[in-house]
Amino acid sequence: MTTQLESPSPARPGSLGEHLRRNKSVFGFDLAASLVVFLVALPLCVGIAVASGVPAELGIVTGIVGGIVVGCMPGSTMQVSGPAAGLTVLVASTIAQHGLAMLGVVVLGAGLLQIVMGLTGVGTWFRAISPSVIQGLLAGIGLVLILGQIYPIGGLDQPSSTGAKFARLPELFHAVFTTPAGRAGVTIAVATLLVMALWARLPNRLRIVPAPLVGVAFAAVLTYVLGLPLETIRVGSLLETLNVPSPADFGAVTSFAVLGSILTFALIASAESLFSAAAVDRMHDGPKTRYNAELVAQGTGNAVCGVLGALPMTAVIVRSTANVHAGARTKLSRVLHGCWLLLFVMLLPGLLSYIPLATLAALLVHAGWKLLGVRQVAALFREQRSEAFILVLTAGTILATDLLIGVLTGIVAAVIKTAWEVSGLSVEVEHEDDHARVRLHGNATFLRLPQLQDRLEQLPRTRSAHVDMTLLRHLDRACHQAIEHWAEQRRKDSCDVELAKPGTS
Template sequence: MSDLTQLLRRDLPASIVVFLIAIPLSLGIAAASGAPLFAGLVAAVVGGVVAGALGGAPLQVSGPAAGLTVIVAGAVADFGFAGTAAIVAVAGLVQILLGASRLGRAALALSPAVVHGMLAGIGLVIALSQVHVLLGGAPQSSAWHNLRDLPAQIATHHGLSAGLGLLTIAILILWPRLVRISLLPAALVAVVSVTVLAHVTGADVARVRLPDEPLAELVTPVWPDAPLRQITVAVLTIALVASVESLLSAVAVDRMHDGPRANLNRELVAQGTANTVSGLLGGLPVTGVIVRSSTNVAAGARTRASAIMHGVWVAGFVLLCAGLLERIPMAVLAAVLIVVGLRLVSLAQIRTYARHRELPTYLVTALGVVAVDLLTGVALGMVTAAVLILWRLTRCEIRTVQRAPGQWLVTISGTLAFIESARLAREFAALPEGEEVDVELHLDYLDHGAFETIRDWREAYQKAGGQVRIREVHDSWFSRATSGRLGEAKSTPRLLGSWSRWQSLDLQRRDAMAAGIAEFERTVAPLVRPHLATLARDGQRPEQLFITCADSRVVPNLITGSGPGDLFCVRNVGNLVPAHGRSSGDASVGAAIEYAVDVLGVTTITVCGHSGCGAVRALISGAAAPGSSLGDWLALAGTEFTDPADEERCCTDNVLQQLANLRTHPVVRAAEAAGRLRLTGMYFDLAEARMYEVDPLLGAHRPVHTPAA
């Protein structure tokens, strides 16, 4: 698809959908912030054009955000709007410095529970204030005062504006459930339909007021007449909250599409530039907005052109059709903001944080924002998160189970530090004397004090006639402490190392596999059993066919970080794919390819070679005797080496040839032509433990993953 065709078919329709959402939200956020309504539209235009053109997240849409409403309202109350505009411009410069310093990722170090708790608190503050507007009253100075006065506001007589607001809320809630048309977003339908109703009935209600000559009414920023410390706090608050919200939105949008990934530092510079421009033009602060961004992706946008055009449409509509906007009742905008605010309190997020035991952080942050102010709420949330981390770091799980008469199992998991020594000693003291005790350690850390507690108890228990066996899973903290090497680098985790890494040589000679199976069933099976049970019930749906060598040093699931159900594997000597019709009596590879493509519906086939491949060496040297099974098999490779002296290049040449052989299979050709299948070549360097992608044109290889600088 050409760039122009993509623009017309994808980005143009998406930009119109986002534009239709942006208009009512921008007006409502400005109203809730106590700013001129026109300031919200200025921010929408600047966010779309400036942040859209410069941003590092092409599909993210920027504009005024509900998450900054409380902060801006406080700034307007303290400094006036002209002073707030100056603060926004300076906050943008701070964001540019953060992005230029490559601190984009650092902003994501803030606990998501704190961020989402902050947004939930802001959402409640917005909803509490706008309920008063919807009911015909005026919002109070704080969330507490709004909550205190709400019963009296509800009890008073309400005019037609309250009815229009309630009707707007009903449409916003019911429309997405009844109508599945993405081109007609609920916010647009609600605002337009209720506004038309108010106009037709001649309702005497407060409506939007915009300047007659918008360009002549742009607010000129004025440096606030306030203490520098107060101004600095406001600047940093807007800069940091806007940055975190934009970056979290960019990361979330990345998960919604398969296009280019976000460059967070570039995105931060773009957001800062947009805020500086918006402030200088008298607009609200700008952030990446997840509501508009997710709509943009869902509407089919493919490039940044959609975000830019949406800003252009907003500007054109304001300049040419401002009269239509002035027909919108203020109660309708209040209703939109009530729904937006309450949706910032996500029940799904609350359940997630409850499962991950981070709900206290979320709740403390949200309640702090509502009860005191935003900075206090965030500070309380961060303190709560730090306390929970410290508590977890000093806690471990100790379980004691009697497996049979006279046999006990003590399982210790997590971090075992000296602070747990007293509890550990109590658990050991409760064991009957003179019996067999297995102590199983699943530790991510063991300090010397806790080590001495275990060691001293073992010695005393054995002297009293008991037997103690200590087993370590995943790591060897206790063994290293016993040999005086506790501070040394970690050894290979048991489940990642080979038998020789953790079994005695005598055990290997007897039956290493049986011991390995026993280890799996004892330590790993309980963890993977629920997932395997699901696969057993629902069947396999692997994402790709992975063809690699039978070499014992190549472990597909280990080097790809995959698990049960992810890879449909074919392994043979030399990772060969015989060309279609040249199976030499062995059709197993062809059968696997047909099954993977036609039955399983894999979307990728990967051929993975590796360094030091014995099959490639045999092909280079001609060591495989003609007529032998190995010789007959390697003859199917069809590989011609460009540089036989370069073994690494020969391995990658072999991968490319097998990809060519793959394309001789009809099912592969048909699926690839239909766009349902992608072929890739990989090369695994054993010594580096690193995977490379093989360039199909040059035969050279480059790292699949390049660590960030």
């Protein structure tokens, strides 16, 4: 008897063999992308922490949590989370108001609120916010970021309020031209930005290392070689830097100021993350973001950051874009980027002490300029003046007050603008001899009440009048009462008034 050996059959679609082969084929892409994202994230994590007024290590902790914790959760596949430049102003303001010890409580509360919002389906509603408000939000953050970070470049401490930042500009200019630290800081900042700009113009095959890291490395070497009198990053132990909230800190949660900070963090972080998701989804052909699941993931990450006393996180468009362009295929790339951050801060923390603060400030000024979106703003002014007004109003209010008031102001302005446009009302008037006819088209809402009343009151006195409302798409109570009141007054003057209401023929 002979035995016939069967050749191994090809793996069926969806089988374990195919799954392993597919994972092996994409692992190389994800590994390479994770290294690129790590190199982009490292200087930004440190710079955002320093600009926020917290130890540099807390920014890296947030990057680690954003990579490992949020990276493993469902929601989005390609976008990468970490500390965001847009929250530096909010963090600095919170620390100034409540102290560093309360930062963890606020971030934890914001994370829990994000989880509740995601579970109740609020995440989808963030897609309904006017793009002009979002552009205004980003532009306002960019303005505040630039205005604040020019002070560390000049060797001065950043003022706490917007008014003080403007008031101290003469002092800054004086320091830049007369003090060694000011001159050295400007030199290093300009050198950093020039290197980044030149690096970005190189062919893609040569730009293996991201431009921000090249700029930071060049500035660090230049500062060390020339012995420039610049303050550098102070690095300590990661575990010793953790700012875990104590039970006594949670007693202040009932304060309206703290609750307001929690709400502000949750709304701004959620908006930035979900708007980033919408942008990143347009960059790749993979699975699209599930908004509510992503909001839960972001909330979980912020809750963990709150427990550790670290910075709040959002999905960051810069890192996410680098992840997509580097060829990432799965979530593994963003998880690995968090692992590289953890290994770096454990094994090579001393390298951070060579980076001058002026260089990190230059990075954030560059990030603020990109947030401004000057070209997009100019295009909006050319195409839609009303939308541009909402953008400027939002950005200006953020600069003058704070993020939450600025965003709410922009949303209210956008709602009013939309209501005004939607409530278009046409009032056609005809009169001959002793008869007048009024035809109403469109939407008769309280916003158009002055227009409607003016046209009705201008009608000449006649023996009869007919008001045709059958073509109205909407008639609210205010306009309805105004028409009824006008008809009643005319009837007292012996005028026969006939009202044809919507829904009648």
